[in-house]
Amino acid sequence: MSGIDMTSWLKNLAACEACPLRHEGNRGPTRYSGDPSSPLMFVGEGPGGVEDEYGVPLVGPSGQLLDKALWSVGLTRDHVYVTNIVKCRPHNNRTPTLEEGKRCANIHLVRELELVQPKVIVCLGKVAFQYFYGRTASIMRNRGKWFDYQGIPVMPTYHPAFLLRQTGQELVESKWQVYYDFKAAVDKAKEAAPDYIYKSAEKPNLLAQYEDLRNSRHF
Numbered sequence: 520m521s522g523i524d525m526t527s528w529l530k531n532l533a534a535c536e537a538c539p540l541r542h543e544g545n546r547g548p549t550r551y552s553g554d555p556s557s558p559l560m561f562v563g564e565g566p567g568g569v570e571d572e573y574g575v576p577l578v579g580p581s582g583q584l585l586d587k588a589l590w591s592v593g594l595t596r597d598h599v600y601v602t603n604i605v606k607c608r609p610h611n612n613r614t615p616t617l618e619e620g621k622r623c624a625n626i627h628l629v630r631e632l633e634l635v636q637p638k639v640i641v642c643l644g645k646v647a648f649q650y651f652y653g654r655t656a657s658i659m660r661n662r663g664k665w666f667d668y669q670g671i672p673v674m675p676t677y678h679p680a681f682l683l684r685q686t687g688q689e690l691v692e693s694k695w696q697v698y699y700d701f702k703a704a705v706d707k708a709k710e711a712a713p714d715y716i717y718k719s720a721e722k723p724n725l726l727a728q729y730e731d732l733r734n735s736r737h738f
């Protein structure tokens with residue numbers, strides 16, 4: 520344990536200039552969304568344009584799809600912890616490299632893991648999965664299977680952005696796969712933390728919730 524608290528970590532994060540990504544034309548590091556006391560941590564790749572604007576992960580088109588998938592398995596965004604491997608938006612929304620992921624996550628995600636102490640981690644996409652399990656870890660081959668990270672069960676599945684690129688029968692199949700992966704994750708979290716409340720009565724409006732943070736972010 521580092522002894523750091525969430526407020527101190529957020530302060531450190533906001534000031535971070537530890538790698539060249541900070542200077543690729545973004546508004547600075549994005550933080551987490553949701554509840555730091557949640558048993559469920561979802562780890563994505565890196566921020567896109569809407570995330571850079573609002574300062575939180577997965578609030579753009581991919582985030583809206585994530586919200587729908589969470590709702591389908593009895594979860595709302597305010598009752599899960601969502602973060603990214605890479606905190607600063609790469610230029611032109613390119614996918615961050617594994618090296619960029621490692622550099623950022625070894626500074627920040629490791630702190631988040633200490634602070635949140637999730638019971639279950641869901642890796643959304645290749646960058647997150649490969650951070651935990653190395654360059655050869657394949658989402659296509661391994662989604663839906665349980666892995667272990669320092670005693671925490673890890674479920675790899677598709678990133679919502681992948682689903683947004685699918686069409687027809689492939690899209691239908693991919694959506695069902697994500698549904699079953701999320702369902703397995705929430706079932707395992709409930710075994711470990713049965714008293715936690717996983718869902719609000721209505722989906723929260725994330726963009727409204729983070730409007731103040733958005734107004735504080737400038738190039």
Ligand code: SF4
Nearest residue numbers: 535537538541607623
């Ligand atoms: S990407 Fe991560 S390590 Fe690099 S400057 Fe941003 S917060 Fe710091």
